[in-house]
Amino acid sequence: MLDALTLDQIRTFVTIAESGSFRSAAKRLSRVQSGISVAVANLEATLGVTLFDRSGHRPALTAQGQVLLGNARDIILRVDVLRAQARGFAEGVETELGISVDTLYPTPDVAEAISRMRQSFPAVAIRVWSEPMGGPLDALRKSRSALAIMVGEDFRDPRIKFEPLASIRQVVVAAPTHSLAKQHPDVPIELVDVADHLQIVLSDPSDLSAGRDFGVVSSQTCRVNTQDTKHNLIRSGLGWGRLPYWLIEPDLQQGRLVRLNLSAVGRNGEVTSSAYLAHRRDEALGPAAQRLAALLIGLGNETHRSV
Structure with missing residues:
Protein backbone atom coordinates (compact mmCIF):
# COMPACT_ATOMS: atom_id res chain seq x y z
CA MET A 1 0.00 0.00 0.00
CA GLU A 91 20.68 25.10 -17.71
CA GLY A 92 23.66 27.06 -18.99
CA VAL A 93 25.93 29.61 -17.36
CA GLU A 94 24.34 32.19 -15.05
CA THR A 95 23.96 35.77 -16.27
CA GLU A 96 24.38 37.06 -12.69
CA LEU A 97 25.86 35.58 -9.52
CA GLY A 98 25.17 36.90 -6.02
CA ILE A 99 27.17 36.20 -2.88
CA SER A 100 26.54 37.44 0.66
CA VAL A 101 29.67 37.64 2.81
CA ASP A 102 29.84 37.92 6.59
CA THR A 103 31.57 41.18 7.50
CA LEU A 104 34.07 39.20 9.59
CA TYR A 105 35.43 37.32 6.56
CA PRO A 106 38.54 38.67 4.74
CA THR A 107 37.41 40.75 1.77
CA PRO A 108 40.72 40.20 -0.09
CA ASP A 109 40.07 36.44 -0.18
CA VAL A 110 36.62 37.00 -1.69
CA ALA A 111 38.06 39.42 -4.26
CA GLU A 112 40.79 36.93 -5.21
CA ALA A 113 38.27 34.11 -5.69
CA ILE A 114 35.97 36.29 -7.81
CA SER A 115 38.92 37.46 -9.91
CA ARG A 116 39.96 33.88 -10.64
CA MET A 117 36.36 32.84 -11.36
CA ARG A 118 35.99 35.65 -13.92
CA GLN A 119 38.89 34.26 -15.90
CA SER A 120 36.59 31.37 -16.82
CA PHE A 121 33.27 33.28 -16.76
CA PRO A 122 34.01 36.92 -17.69
CA ALA A 123 30.46 37.69 -18.80
CA VAL A 124 28.81 36.82 -15.47
CA ALA A 125 27.70 39.91 -13.52
CA ILE A 126 28.63 39.77 -9.83
CA ARG A 127 26.72 41.09 -6.82
CA VAL A 128 28.45 41.09 -3.44
CA TRP A 129 26.65 41.92 -0.21
CA SER A 130 28.65 42.48 2.99
CA GLU A 131 26.32 41.59 5.85
CA PRO A 132 26.81 40.79 9.55
CA MET A 133 25.30 38.07 11.70
CA GLY A 134 22.12 36.59 10.17
CA GLY A 135 22.36 38.60 6.94
CA PRO A 136 24.06 35.92 4.82
CA LEU A 137 21.62 33.20 5.89
CA ASP A 138 18.69 35.54 5.25
CA ALA A 139 20.08 36.23 1.76
CA LEU A 140 20.07 32.50 1.00
CA ARG A 141 16.60 31.97 2.41
CA LYS A 142 15.20 34.77 0.26
CA SER A 143 17.30 33.70 -2.78
CA ARG A 144 19.03 37.08 -2.93
CA SER A 145 22.31 35.22 -3.33
CA ALA A 146 23.40 31.81 -4.56
CA LEU A 147 26.34 31.59 -2.16
CA ALA A 148 27.00 32.91 1.32
CA ILE A 149 29.94 33.00 3.68
CA MET A 150 28.92 32.74 7.33
CA VAL A 151 31.04 32.97 10.48
CA GLY A 152 30.15 31.06 13.63
CA GLU A 153 27.45 28.53 14.45
CA ASP A 154 24.67 30.82 15.66
CA PHE A 155 22.51 30.56 12.54
CA ARG A 156 21.58 27.26 10.91
CA ASP A 157 18.89 25.89 8.59
CA PRO A 158 18.51 22.25 7.40
CA ARG A 159 17.81 23.53 3.89
CA ILE A 160 21.27 25.07 3.77
CA LYS A 161 24.49 23.14 3.14
CA PHE A 162 27.58 24.31 5.04
CA GLU A 163 31.21 23.63 4.14
CA PRO A 164 34.10 24.76 6.38
CA LEU A 165 36.34 27.48 4.98
CA ALA A 166 38.77 28.93 7.51
CA SER A 167 39.28 30.19 11.05
CA ILE A 168 38.58 33.86 11.79
CA ARG A 169 40.33 35.68 14.64
CA GLN A 170 38.59 38.56 16.40
CA VAL A 171 40.31 40.79 18.96
CA VAL A 172 39.04 43.36 21.43
CA VAL A 173 40.52 46.77 20.67
CA ALA A 174 40.29 50.48 21.41
CA ALA A 175 42.04 53.64 20.31
CA PRO A 176 45.28 54.41 22.22
CA THR A 177 43.58 57.54 23.63
CA HIS A 178 40.74 55.51 25.18
CA SER A 179 40.88 55.16 28.96
CA LEU A 180 40.68 51.36 28.74
CA ALA A 181 43.90 51.37 26.68
CA LYS A 182 45.83 52.84 29.61
CA GLN A 183 45.78 49.54 31.53
CA HIS A 184 48.89 47.39 31.23
CA PRO A 185 48.34 44.64 28.60
CA ASP A 186 49.47 41.92 31.03
CA VAL A 187 46.72 42.84 33.49
CA PRO A 188 43.34 41.34 32.52
CA ILE A 189 40.44 43.76 32.19
CA GLU A 190 37.35 42.63 34.11
CA LEU A 191 33.78 42.90 32.84
CA VAL A 192 33.02 45.43 35.56
CA ASP A 193 35.77 47.63 34.09
CA VAL A 194 34.10 47.84 30.66
CA ALA A 195 30.47 47.87 31.76
CA ASP A 196 30.27 51.66 31.76
CA HIS A 197 32.31 52.21 28.60
CA LEU A 198 30.56 52.55 25.26
CA GLN A 199 30.74 49.32 23.25
CA ILE A 200 30.46 49.60 19.47
CA VAL A 201 28.44 46.67 18.11
CA LEU A 202 27.00 45.61 14.78
CA SER A 203 23.25 45.39 14.24
CA ASP A 204 21.76 42.35 12.50
CA PRO A 205 20.07 43.36 9.22
CA SER A 206 17.83 40.28 9.49
CA ASP A 207 15.31 39.27 12.15
CA LEU A 208 17.12 36.00 12.88
CA SER A 209 18.70 37.29 16.10
CA ALA A 210 15.60 39.03 17.43
CA GLY A 211 15.77 39.13 21.22
CA ARG A 212 19.39 37.97 21.31
CA ASP A 213 22.73 39.74 21.64
CA PHE A 214 26.11 38.27 20.72
CA GLY A 215 29.25 39.45 22.49
CA VAL A 216 27.55 42.48 24.08
CA VAL A 217 28.86 42.92 27.65
CA SER A 218 28.56 46.66 28.24
CA SER A 219 25.46 48.40 29.53
CA GLN A 220 26.17 51.22 27.07
CA THR A 221 26.15 50.44 23.36
CA CYS A 222 26.37 52.19 20.04
CA ARG A 223 24.85 50.02 17.31
CA VAL A 224 25.99 50.45 13.73
CA ASN A 225 25.04 48.81 10.44
CA THR A 226 28.46 48.31 8.80
CA GLN A 227 31.84 46.96 9.82
CA ASP A 228 33.56 50.01 8.35
CA THR A 229 31.52 52.30 10.59
CA LYS A 230 32.33 50.18 13.62
CA HIS A 231 36.02 50.18 12.70
CA ASN A 232 36.13 53.95 12.21
CA LEU A 233 34.22 54.75 15.40
CA ILE A 234 36.50 52.56 17.51
CA ARG A 235 39.58 54.04 15.87
CA SER A 236 38.26 57.55 16.58
CA GLY A 237 38.17 56.78 20.30
CA LEU A 238 34.38 56.81 20.71
CA GLY A 239 34.24 53.33 22.21
CA TRP A 240 35.71 49.84 22.27
CA GLY A 241 34.75 46.66 20.45
CA ARG A 242 35.77 43.43 18.79
CA LEU A 243 37.08 43.46 15.20
CA PRO A 244 38.52 40.84 12.85
CA TYR A 245 42.30 40.66 13.05
CA TRP A 246 42.81 40.69 9.26
CA LEU A 247 41.06 44.08 9.11
CA ILE A 248 42.95 45.84 11.90
CA GLU A 249 46.42 44.29 11.67
CA PRO A 250 47.85 47.48 10.06
CA ASP A 251 46.20 49.61 12.78
CA LEU A 252 47.78 47.49 15.51
CA GLN A 253 51.20 47.62 13.85
CA GLN A 254 51.06 51.39 13.41
CA GLY A 255 49.56 52.16 16.82
CA ARG A 256 46.17 53.43 15.68
CA LEU A 257 44.53 50.69 17.77
CA VAL A 258 45.64 48.71 20.81
CA ARG A 259 44.49 45.34 22.03
CA LEU A 260 42.52 45.07 25.26
CA ASN A 261 43.12 42.08 27.51
CA LEU A 262 39.42 41.46 28.14
CA SER A 263 39.74 37.78 29.00
CA ALA A 264 36.02 37.43 29.81
CA VAL A 265 35.24 37.43 26.06
CA GLY A 266 38.22 35.26 25.05
CA ARG A 267 41.77 34.46 26.05
CA ASN A 268 43.75 37.74 25.94
CA GLY A 269 40.67 39.38 24.47
CA GLU A 270 40.69 37.13 21.41
CA VAL A 271 38.21 34.61 20.04
CA THR A 272 38.46 32.33 17.01
CA SER A 273 35.42 31.28 15.00
CA SER A 274 34.93 29.00 12.02
CA ALA A 275 33.81 30.36 8.67
CA TYR A 276 31.58 28.36 6.33
CA LEU A 277 30.59 28.50 2.69
CA ALA A 278 26.84 27.98 2.43
CA HIS A 279 24.26 27.47 -0.31
CA ARG A 280 20.72 26.18 -0.60
CA ARG A 281 20.25 22.45 -1.06
CA ASP A 282 17.12 22.93 -3.14
CA GLU A 283 18.57 25.40 -5.65
CA ALA A 284 21.20 24.16 -8.08
CA LEU A 285 24.47 26.06 -8.37
CA GLY A 286 25.29 27.14 -11.89
CA PRO A 287 28.74 26.65 -13.42
CA ALA A 288 30.05 30.04 -12.29
CA ALA A 289 28.79 29.54 -8.73
CA GLN A 290 30.33 26.08 -8.60
CA ARG A 291 33.65 27.50 -9.77
CA LEU A 292 33.53 30.34 -7.24
CA ALA A 293 32.64 27.93 -4.44
CA ALA A 294 35.61 25.69 -5.29
CA LEU A 295 37.96 28.69 -5.35
CA LEU A 296 36.69 30.00 -2.01
CA ILE A 297 37.15 26.59 -0.39
CA GLY A 298 40.66 26.33 -1.83
CA LEU A 299 41.65 29.78 -0.61
CA GLY A 300 40.03 29.10 2.76
CA ASN A 301 42.12 25.96 3.16
CA GLU A 302 45.26 27.95 2.35
CA THR A 303 44.30 30.59 4.92
CA HIS A 304 43.56 27.93 7.53
CA ARG A 305 46.95 26.30 7.04
CA SER A 306 48.72 29.62 7.40
CA VAL A 307 47.00 30.62 10.66
Whole structure:
Protein backbone atom coordinates (compact mmCIF):
# COMPACT_ATOMS: atom_id res chain seq x y z
CA MET A 1 0.00 0.00 0.00
CA LEU A 2 2.87 2.39 0.67
CA ASP A 3 3.61 2.39 -3.06
CA ALA A 4 0.39 4.39 -3.42
CA LEU A 5 1.97 7.37 -1.60
CA THR A 6 2.24 10.49 -3.73
CA LEU A 7 4.41 13.56 -3.36
CA ASP A 8 1.27 15.69 -3.57
CA GLN A 9 -0.17 13.98 -0.49
CA ILE A 10 3.05 14.43 1.46
CA ARG A 11 3.37 18.09 0.49
CA THR A 12 -0.26 18.68 1.42
CA PHE A 13 0.32 17.07 4.85
CA VAL A 14 3.33 19.33 5.53
CA THR A 15 1.53 22.45 4.32
CA ILE A 16 -1.45 21.83 6.63
CA ALA A 17 0.88 21.29 9.59
CA GLU A 18 2.79 24.49 8.82
CA SER A 19 -0.19 26.71 7.99
CA GLY A 20 -2.40 25.47 10.84
CA SER A 21 -5.58 24.66 8.95
CA PHE A 22 -7.00 22.93 5.88
CA ARG A 23 -8.31 26.28 4.62
CA SER A 24 -4.93 28.02 4.91
CA ALA A 25 -3.22 25.07 3.23
CA ALA A 26 -5.72 25.18 0.36
CA LYS A 27 -5.03 28.89 -0.12
CA ARG A 28 -1.25 28.39 -0.04
CA LEU A 29 -1.42 25.54 -2.55
CA SER A 30 -4.05 27.25 -4.75
CA ARG A 31 -6.41 24.31 -4.28
CA VAL A 32 -10.00 23.88 -3.13
CA GLN A 33 -10.37 22.83 0.51
CA SER A 34 -12.21 19.64 -0.38
CA GLY A 35 -9.23 18.52 -2.47
CA ILE A 36 -6.92 19.11 0.49
CA SER A 37 -9.16 17.03 2.74
CA VAL A 38 -9.28 14.16 0.24
CA ALA A 39 -5.49 14.17 -0.21
CA VAL A 40 -4.89 13.89 3.55
CA ALA A 41 -7.59 11.26 4.00
CA ASN A 42 -5.99 9.15 1.26
CA LEU A 43 -2.57 9.59 2.85
CA GLU A 44 -3.91 8.50 6.24
CA ALA A 45 -5.58 5.48 4.66
CA THR A 46 -2.37 4.51 2.86
CA LEU A 47 -0.23 4.90 6.00
CA GLY A 48 -2.81 3.33 8.29
CA VAL A 49 -2.53 6.13 10.88
CA THR A 50 -4.45 9.29 11.76
CA LEU A 51 -2.27 12.34 11.16
CA PHE A 52 -4.63 15.06 12.42
CA ASP A 53 -7.10 15.27 15.28
CA ARG A 54 -10.06 17.04 13.70
CA SER A 55 -12.21 17.30 16.83
CA GLY A 56 -11.21 20.88 17.64
CA HIS A 57 -11.60 24.20 15.86
CA ARG A 58 -8.31 23.64 14.06
CA PRO A 59 -6.69 20.35 13.06
CA ALA A 60 -4.00 19.27 15.53
CA LEU A 61 -1.22 16.82 14.79
CA THR A 62 -1.56 13.49 16.51
CA ALA A 63 1.45 11.94 18.21
CA GLN A 64 2.01 9.80 15.10
CA GLY A 65 1.57 12.84 12.88
CA GLN A 66 4.24 14.77 14.78
CA VAL A 67 6.74 11.96 14.26
CA LEU A 68 5.92 11.52 10.57
CA LEU A 69 6.04 15.27 9.88
CA GLY A 70 9.83 15.26 10.15
CA ASN A 71 10.07 12.39 7.68
CA ALA A 72 7.68 14.13 5.30
CA ARG A 73 9.73 17.33 5.36
CA ASP A 74 12.87 15.34 4.67
CA ILE A 75 11.24 13.64 1.65
CA ILE A 76 10.14 17.00 0.19
CA LEU A 77 13.58 18.50 0.71
CA ARG A 78 15.27 15.56 -1.03
CA VAL A 79 12.87 15.77 -3.98
CA ASP A 80 13.48 19.51 -4.26
CA VAL A 81 17.23 18.88 -4.23
CA LEU A 82 16.81 16.27 -6.98
CA ARG A 83 14.81 18.69 -9.11
CA ALA A 84 17.33 21.49 -8.53
CA GLN A 85 20.24 19.30 -9.56
CA ALA A 86 18.41 18.18 -12.70
CA ARG A 87 17.61 21.82 -13.51
CA GLY A 88 21.26 22.69 -13.12
CA PHE A 89 22.28 20.03 -15.64
CA ALA A 90 19.84 21.44 -18.19
CA GLU A 91 20.68 25.10 -17.71
CA GLY A 92 23.66 27.06 -18.99
CA VAL A 93 25.93 29.61 -17.36
CA GLU A 94 24.34 32.19 -15.05
CA THR A 95 23.96 35.77 -16.27
CA GLU A 96 24.38 37.06 -12.69
CA LEU A 97 25.86 35.58 -9.52
CA GLY A 98 25.17 36.90 -6.02
CA ILE A 99 27.17 36.20 -2.88
CA SER A 100 26.54 37.44 0.66
CA VAL A 101 29.67 37.64 2.81
CA ASP A 102 29.84 37.92 6.59
CA THR A 103 31.57 41.18 7.50
CA LEU A 104 34.07 39.20 9.59
CA TYR A 105 35.43 37.32 6.56
CA PRO A 106 38.54 38.67 4.74
CA THR A 107 37.41 40.75 1.77
CA PRO A 108 40.72 40.20 -0.09
CA ASP A 109 40.07 36.44 -0.18
CA VAL A 110 36.62 37.00 -1.69
CA ALA A 111 38.06 39.42 -4.26
CA GLU A 112 40.79 36.93 -5.21
CA ALA A 113 38.27 34.11 -5.69
CA ILE A 114 35.97 36.29 -7.81
CA SER A 115 38.92 37.46 -9.91
CA ARG A 116 39.96 33.88 -10.64
CA MET A 117 36.36 32.84 -11.36
CA ARG A 118 35.99 35.65 -13.92
CA GLN A 119 38.89 34.26 -15.90
CA SER A 120 36.59 31.37 -16.82
CA PHE A 121 33.27 33.28 -16.76
CA PRO A 122 34.01 36.92 -17.69
CA ALA A 123 30.46 37.69 -18.80
CA VAL A 124 28.81 36.82 -15.47
CA ALA A 125 27.70 39.91 -13.52
CA ILE A 126 28.63 39.77 -9.83
CA ARG A 127 26.72 41.09 -6.82
CA VAL A 128 28.45 41.09 -3.44
CA TRP A 129 26.65 41.92 -0.21
CA SER A 130 28.65 42.48 2.99
CA GLU A 131 26.32 41.59 5.85
CA PRO A 132 26.81 40.79 9.55
CA MET A 133 25.30 38.07 11.70
CA GLY A 134 22.12 36.59 10.17
CA GLY A 135 22.36 38.60 6.94
CA PRO A 136 24.06 35.92 4.82
CA LEU A 137 21.62 33.20 5.89
CA ASP A 138 18.69 35.54 5.25
CA ALA A 139 20.08 36.23 1.76
CA LEU A 140 20.07 32.50 1.00
CA ARG A 141 16.60 31.97 2.41
CA LYS A 142 15.20 34.77 0.26
CA SER A 143 17.30 33.70 -2.78
CA ARG A 144 19.03 37.08 -2.93
CA SER A 145 22.31 35.22 -3.33
CA ALA A 146 23.40 31.81 -4.56
CA LEU A 147 26.34 31.59 -2.16
CA ALA A 148 27.00 32.91 1.32
CA ILE A 149 29.94 33.00 3.68
CA MET A 150 28.92 32.74 7.33
CA VAL A 151 31.04 32.97 10.48
CA GLY A 152 30.15 31.06 13.63
CA GLU A 153 27.45 28.53 14.45
CA ASP A 154 24.67 30.82 15.66
CA PHE A 155 22.51 30.56 12.54
CA ARG A 156 21.58 27.26 10.91
CA ASP A 157 18.89 25.89 8.59
CA PRO A 158 18.51 22.25 7.40
CA ARG A 159 17.81 23.53 3.89
CA ILE A 160 21.27 25.07 3.77
CA LYS A 161 24.49 23.14 3.14
CA PHE A 162 27.58 24.31 5.04
CA GLU A 163 31.21 23.63 4.14
CA PRO A 164 34.10 24.76 6.38
CA LEU A 165 36.34 27.48 4.98
CA ALA A 166 38.77 28.93 7.51
CA SER A 167 39.28 30.19 11.05
CA ILE A 168 38.58 33.86 11.79
CA ARG A 169 40.33 35.68 14.64
CA GLN A 170 38.59 38.56 16.40
CA VAL A 171 40.31 40.79 18.96
CA VAL A 172 39.04 43.36 21.43
CA VAL A 173 40.52 46.77 20.67
CA ALA A 174 40.29 50.48 21.41
CA ALA A 175 42.04 53.64 20.31
CA PRO A 176 45.28 54.41 22.22
CA THR A 177 43.58 57.54 23.63
CA HIS A 178 40.74 55.51 25.18
CA SER A 179 40.88 55.16 28.96
CA LEU A 180 40.68 51.36 28.74
CA ALA A 181 43.90 51.37 26.68
CA LYS A 182 45.83 52.84 29.61
CA GLN A 183 45.78 49.54 31.53
CA HIS A 184 48.89 47.39 31.23
CA PRO A 185 48.34 44.64 28.60
CA ASP A 186 49.47 41.92 31.03
CA VAL A 187 46.72 42.84 33.49
CA PRO A 188 43.34 41.34 32.52
CA ILE A 189 40.44 43.76 32.19
CA GLU A 190 37.35 42.63 34.11
CA LEU A 191 33.78 42.90 32.84
CA VAL A 192 33.02 45.43 35.56
CA ASP A 193 35.77 47.63 34.09
CA VAL A 194 34.10 47.84 30.66
CA ALA A 195 30.47 47.87 31.76
CA ASP A 196 30.27 51.66 31.76
CA HIS A 197 32.31 52.21 28.60
CA LEU A 198 30.56 52.55 25.26
CA GLN A 199 30.74 49.32 23.25
CA ILE A 200 30.46 49.60 19.47
CA VAL A 201 28.44 46.67 18.11
CA LEU A 202 27.00 45.61 14.78
CA SER A 203 23.25 45.39 14.24
CA ASP A 204 21.76 42.35 12.50
CA PRO A 205 20.07 43.36 9.22
CA SER A 206 17.83 40.28 9.49
CA ASP A 207 15.31 39.27 12.15
CA LEU A 208 17.12 36.00 12.88
CA SER A 209 18.70 37.29 16.10
CA ALA A 210 15.60 39.03 17.43
CA GLY A 211 15.77 39.13 21.22
CA ARG A 212 19.39 37.97 21.31
CA ASP A 213 22.73 39.74 21.64
CA PHE A 214 26.11 38.27 20.72
CA GLY A 215 29.25 39.45 22.49
CA VAL A 216 27.55 42.48 24.08
CA VAL A 217 28.86 42.92 27.65
CA SER A 218 28.56 46.66 28.24
CA SER A 219 25.46 48.40 29.53
CA GLN A 220 26.17 51.22 27.07
CA THR A 221 26.15 50.44 23.36
CA CYS A 222 26.37 52.19 20.04
CA ARG A 223 24.85 50.02 17.31
CA VAL A 224 25.99 50.45 13.73
CA ASN A 225 25.04 48.81 10.44
CA THR A 226 28.46 48.31 8.80
CA GLN A 227 31.84 46.96 9.82
CA ASP A 228 33.56 50.01 8.35
CA THR A 229 31.52 52.30 10.59
CA LYS A 230 32.33 50.18 13.62
CA HIS A 231 36.02 50.18 12.70
CA ASN A 232 36.13 53.95 12.21
CA LEU A 233 34.22 54.75 15.40
CA ILE A 234 36.50 52.56 17.51
CA ARG A 235 39.58 54.04 15.87
CA SER A 236 38.26 57.55 16.58
CA GLY A 237 38.17 56.78 20.30
CA LEU A 238 34.38 56.81 20.71
CA GLY A 239 34.24 53.33 22.21
CA TRP A 240 35.71 49.84 22.27
CA GLY A 241 34.75 46.66 20.45
CA ARG A 242 35.77 43.43 18.79
CA LEU A 243 37.08 43.46 15.20
CA PRO A 244 38.52 40.84 12.85
CA TYR A 245 42.30 40.66 13.05
CA TRP A 246 42.81 40.69 9.26
CA LEU A 247 41.06 44.08 9.11
CA ILE A 248 42.95 45.84 11.90
CA GLU A 249 46.42 44.29 11.67
CA PRO A 250 47.85 47.48 10.06
CA ASP A 251 46.20 49.61 12.78
CA LEU A 252 47.78 47.49 15.51
CA GLN A 253 51.20 47.62 13.85
CA GLN A 254 51.06 51.39 13.41
CA GLY A 255 49.56 52.16 16.82
CA ARG A 256 46.17 53.43 15.68
CA LEU A 257 44.53 50.69 17.77
CA VAL A 258 45.64 48.71 20.81
CA ARG A 259 44.49 45.34 22.03
CA LEU A 260 42.52 45.07 25.26
CA ASN A 261 43.12 42.08 27.51
CA LEU A 262 39.42 41.46 28.14
CA SER A 263 39.74 37.78 29.00
CA ALA A 264 36.02 37.43 29.81
CA VAL A 265 35.24 37.43 26.06
CA GLY A 266 38.22 35.26 25.05
CA ARG A 267 41.77 34.46 26.05
CA ASN A 268 43.75 37.74 25.94
CA GLY A 269 40.67 39.38 24.47
CA GLU A 270 40.69 37.13 21.41
CA VAL A 271 38.21 34.61 20.04
CA THR A 272 38.46 32.33 17.01
CA SER A 273 35.42 31.28 15.00
CA SER A 274 34.93 29.00 12.02
CA ALA A 275 33.81 30.36 8.67
CA TYR A 276 31.58 28.36 6.33
CA LEU A 277 30.59 28.50 2.69
CA ALA A 278 26.84 27.98 2.43
CA HIS A 279 24.26 27.47 -0.31
CA ARG A 280 20.72 26.18 -0.60
CA ARG A 281 20.25 22.45 -1.06
CA ASP A 282 17.12 22.93 -3.14
CA GLU A 283 18.57 25.40 -5.65
CA ALA A 284 21.20 24.16 -8.08
CA LEU A 285 24.47 26.06 -8.37
CA GLY A 286 25.29 27.14 -11.89
CA PRO A 287 28.74 26.65 -13.42
CA ALA A 288 30.05 30.04 -12.29
CA ALA A 289 28.79 29.54 -8.73
CA GLN A 290 30.33 26.08 -8.60
CA ARG A 291 33.65 27.50 -9.77
CA LEU A 292 33.53 30.34 -7.24
CA ALA A 293 32.64 27.93 -4.44
CA ALA A 294 35.61 25.69 -5.29
CA LEU A 295 37.96 28.69 -5.35
CA LEU A 296 36.69 30.00 -2.01
CA ILE A 297 37.15 26.59 -0.39
CA GLY A 298 40.66 26.33 -1.83
CA LEU A 299 41.65 29.78 -0.61
CA GLY A 300 40.03 29.10 2.76
CA ASN A 301 42.12 25.96 3.16
CA GLU A 302 45.26 27.95 2.35
CA THR A 303 44.30 30.59 4.92
CA HIS A 304 43.56 27.93 7.53
CA ARG A 305 46.95 26.30 7.04
CA SER A 306 48.72 29.62 7.40
CA VAL A 307 47.00 30.62 10.66
